Amino acid sequence: MEVHNVTADAATFTCNAYLALGERTTLVDAGAMDGVVDVIREHTDSLDAVVLTHQHGDHVEQLDAVLDAFDAPLYAYGEHSRRDHAIDDGDDLLVGDETCEVVYTPGHAEDHVSLVSEKSLFSGDVVVHDDGAFDDGSFGRTDYPGQSRERLIESIHTLLERMGDGVEHMYSGHGSVFHGDVREVVERALERAERREPKYPDE
Structure with a gap:
């Protein structure tokens, strides 16, 4: 599956927004980068779906612009005024060329989901490879109101239970x-999260 990070060149803070090309061209998260619509158009003229991992500002700031430009249906776990399809834990979604299972993974955000196929993981912010706090296995922050380290730990355990051994791409x-x-990588993130130490000790 061909996947592009369409916010890779952002000059301001944003999430990674991933364009998965294939049978069902899908954008996973919209990001907060001005001009993201133009970058998407460098790769495709249409979107079959936009899927949100969660609705923090850095993931949805450009959502209206993307939906307006491509008239694509919106899939989200949490309620949203422009949601066309509610997704739930255990649902299957075709993303690009891969069928992904929706895994409900709260902790960093109450509406957080991850997408897992036989080969790929779209993990949102529940786990990341490197983020300035840890390299080669880090986890989403849980120090803001409404977040929970304990729920995040449970979510990472769930993610590991639902992932096969052949997953080799982490977005x-x-x-x-x-x-x-x-x-x-996910197991290392879990080990670090379970230490209950601050992710950013200097903050």
């Missing part, structure tokens, strides 16, 4: 795309 909301043994 996370922040940091770098990872290709390799994704399970090992």
Whole structure:
């Protein structure tokens, strides 16, 4: 499956927004980068779906612009005024060329979901490969109101239970795309989260 991070060149803070090309061209998260619509159009003239991992501002700031430009249906777990399809834990979604299972993964956000196929993981912010706090296995922050480290830990356990051993591509909301043994990266993120230490001790 061909996947592009369409916010990779952003000059301001944003999530990674991923364009998965294929049988069902899908944008996972819209990001907060001005001009993201133009970058998407460099790769495709149409979108079959937009899927949200969660609705924090850095993931949805450009959502209206994307939906207006491409008239694509919106799939989201949490309620949204422009949601066309509610998704729930255990649902299957075709993303690009891969069938992904929706895994409900709260903790960083109450409406957070991850998408898992036989080969790929779109993890949003629940786990990332590297983000400035940890390299090679980090986890979403849980120090803001409404967040919970305990729920995040439970979510990472659930993610590991639902992931097969063949997952080798990790597309996370922040940091770098990872290709390799994704399970090992997620397990390291879990170990660090379970220490209950602050993710950013200087803050």
